[in-house]
Amino acid sequence: MNARSPIKAETLKSVSAELAGQPISSEKAAAHAEIFENIMQMIETLRELPIKDVEPAVIFRPVERDGEDSA
Amino acid sequence: MSDITELSIAELSQGFRDKSLSPVAAAEAYLARISTHNDRVNAFVTLRADEALAEAKEAEAEIAGGNWRGPLHGIPIGHKDLYQTAGIRSTAGSRVLENDIPNEDATAVARLKAAGAVMLGKLNTHEYAYGPTNDSSMFGPCRNPWDNSRFSGGSSGGSGAAVALRLCAGATGSDTGGSIRMPAACCGITGLKPTYGRSSRAGIYPLCWTMDHAGPLTRSAEDAALMYQPLPGPDGRDATVADRPVPDYAGALDGNIKGLKIGVPTHYFFDRALPENETAAREAIAVLEGLGAEVREVDIAHIDYAAAAAMVLYLSEGTAYHDDHIATIGELYTDQVRLFLELGNYVLAKDYLHAQRYRTLLGHAMADVLAEVDVLAMPALPLTAQPIGQEMIDIRGQSESVFGAILRNTEPFDLTGLPALVMPCGFASDGMPLSLQIAGRPFDEAGILKVGHAFQQATDWHKRRPPD
Numbered sequence: 001m002n003a004r005s006p007i008k009a010e011t012l013k014s015v016s017a018e019l020a021g022q023p024i025s026s027e028k029a030a031a032h033a034e035i036f037e038n039i040m041q042m043i044e045t046l047r048e049l050p051i052k053d054v055e056p057a058v059i060f061r062p063v064e065r066d067g068e069d070s071a
Numbered sequence: 072m073s074d075i076t077e078l079s080i081a082e083l084s085q086g087f088r089d090k091s092l093s094p095v096a097a098a099e100a101y102l103a104r105i106s107t108h109n110d111r112v113n114a115f116v117t118l119r120a121d122e123a124l125a126e127a128k129e130a131e132a133e134i135a136g137g138n139w140r141g142p143l144h145g146i147p148i149g150h151k152d153l154y155q156t157a158g159i160r161s162t163a164g165s166r167v168l169e170n171d172i173p174n175e176d177a178t179a180v181a182r183l184k185a186a187g188a189v190m191l192g193k194l195n196t197h198e199y200a201y202g203p204t205n206d207s208s209m210f211g212p213c214r215n216p217w218d219n220s221r222f223s224g225g226s227s228g229g230s231g232a233a234v235a236l237r238l239c240a241g242a243t244g245s246d247t248g249g250s251i252r253m254p255a256a257c258c259g260i261t262g263l264k265p266t267y268g269r270s271s272r273a274g275i276y277p278l279c280w281t282m283d284h285a286g287p288l289t290r291s292a293e294d295a296a297l298m299y300q301p302l303p304g305p306d307g308r309d310a311t312v313a314d315r316p317v318p319d320y321a322g323a324l325d326g327n328i329k330g331l332k333i334g335v336p337t338h339y340f341f342d343r344a345l346p347e348n349e350t351a352a353r354e355a356i357a358v359l360e361g362l363g364a365e366v367r368e369v370d371i372a373h374i375d376y377a378a379a380a381a382m383v384l385y386l387s388e389g390t391a392y393h394d395d396h397i398a399t400i401g402e403l404y405t406d407q408v409r410l411f412l413e414l415g416n417y418v419l420a421k422d423y424l425h426a427q428r429y430r431t432l433l434g435h436a437m438a439d440v441l442a443e444v445d446v447l448a449m450p451a452l453p454l455t456a457q458p459i460g461q462e463m464i465d466i467r468g469q470s471e472s473v474f475g476a477i478l479r480n481t482e483p484f485d486l487t488g489l490p491a492l493v494m495p496c497g498f499a500s501d502g503m504p505l506s507l508q509i510a511g512r513p514f515d516e517a518g519i520l521k522v523g524h525a526f527q528q529a530t531d532w533h534k535r536r537p538p539d
Contacts, residue, residue: 007417015416015417016413016416019416020416021398022398022401022413022416024413028413032413032417035410036414039414043379043382043422043426044422045376045379046380046422046425046429049376049428049432050432051428051431054429054432055428055431056424056427056428056430057281057427057430057431057434058427061310
């Protein structure tokens with residue numbers, strides 16, 4: 001697994017503004033960085049799982065106008 | 072008869088049908104209790120007294136005329152305010168929808184209406200169902216009927232508190248990480264999360280499309296069977312709903328669990344619970360064993376990753392749903408929910424898909440175990456309802472967030488979509504209810520309800536009531 005760098009407030013501020021289109025203040029970015037670093041430590045454990053040949057459990061259904069399938 | 076609100080849905084239904092009881096009298100009694108008790112818990116947030124009485128009168132006239140629609144005819148219920156109700160304000164507990172009046176009923180609302188249920192009003196919810204405590208809501212926190220300083224559990228907190236305090240005979244809820252089962256457990260009632268794809272979520276504001284479920288909160292497994300009966304089956308609105316036969320849930324409640332194989336997980340569910348929660352669950356399992364069930368230990372592979380996967384899914388899907396509002400009217404959300412929505416911007420797509428792949432992995436692990444046993448049993452929660460606003464808790468010497476802890480034992484069954492039932496099985500030294508969770512094979516709601524009913528035939532925990 002590739003090593004990850006600790007999350008920086010300026011990174012989250014850039015992601016919010018430049019990728020999400022939802023700018024946040026520096027203060028909020030600093031608070032987010034502390035919280036999201038803890039979340040990211042949880043999330044990255046999933047990258048170690050034996051899931052190479054496992055398909056994601058997402059549901060896709062082709063839309064059929066007659067049946068008004070909403071998927 | 073002392074108080075009609077003490078009666079179960081099954082008892083009310085029988086009385087309405089044989090005309091020994093009146094739907095109008097029942098609706099009046101519940102409305103009277105709401106007027107005197109709702110302020111204690113803040114469960115009902117919209118009341119429709121006149122309309123409910125009109126519906127009760129209509130039900131009474133129909134039954135008198137020989138047009139009995141079924142066991143829910145005339146039964147007074149409440150709907151979680153996450154459910155859209157035509158012509159009735161439906162807020163999801165959020166200022167974003169403060170004055171929103173839908174044009175169409177959620178499928179579950181429409182089907183319960185068609186079954187003849189009387190809608191007393193709408194019930195408090197954690198804002199957009201995005202939290203397990205129901206202390207973040209535009210209406211203020213929903214309080215636990217056993218101790219008003221503690222949370223009701225969430226997100227269907229109004230449903231849990233109202234049913235426990237006898238403000239309605241049953242209520243609807245939704246469950247993404249445990250939002251039916253957590254308030255049911257915290258308030259000492261019975262909650263059923265059905266299989267993913269068993270019944271429609273159409274018209275229920277989503278939290279996380281791939282994990283949202285809809286189901287009832289009631290005072291017994293028998294009542295859950297009766298209230299859930301009209302809900303399964305395709306509606307043409309929710310593409311996930313399976314088209315398969317719907318069993319007679321109440322008809323399957325014969326009380327016989329002789330030879331039933333109960334799997335007790337060796338780790339995760341018990342060893343990270345408060346000792347009283349563990350003990351009560353083990354004692355409840357011993358009751359089931361005494362009724363003839365065979366109990367054996369099982370090991371569920373990969374279970375420890377459940378919280379991480381669920382977190383990714385909440386953050387990603389929740390933020391996607393609210394994306395158009397975060398930057399424009401973000402100030403309308405409560406602080407906690409807005410924080411979660413903002414954090415969702417940082418999750419990578421590959422981690423979202425890792426989480427979805429993990430669900431497949433966990434699903435296979437659960438299926439392997441459920442090939443050997445019929446159901447799984449464990450504490451519903453690893454803790455009891457805590458004081459409103461308390462953020463951290465110590466469990467077996469380890470400090471962790473209340474949010475993380477309370478979701479631990481329920482989340483795996485949202486991730487795998489397996490049906491799960493919680494029911495009261497004791498009280499802790501803090502006076503709060505303790506609860507057992509039974510999970511089953513896909514689409515075997517009848518099986519877990521049968522276990523719940525057998526347990527409740529042998530015990531009386533489900534008959535205990537909060538102080539008046």
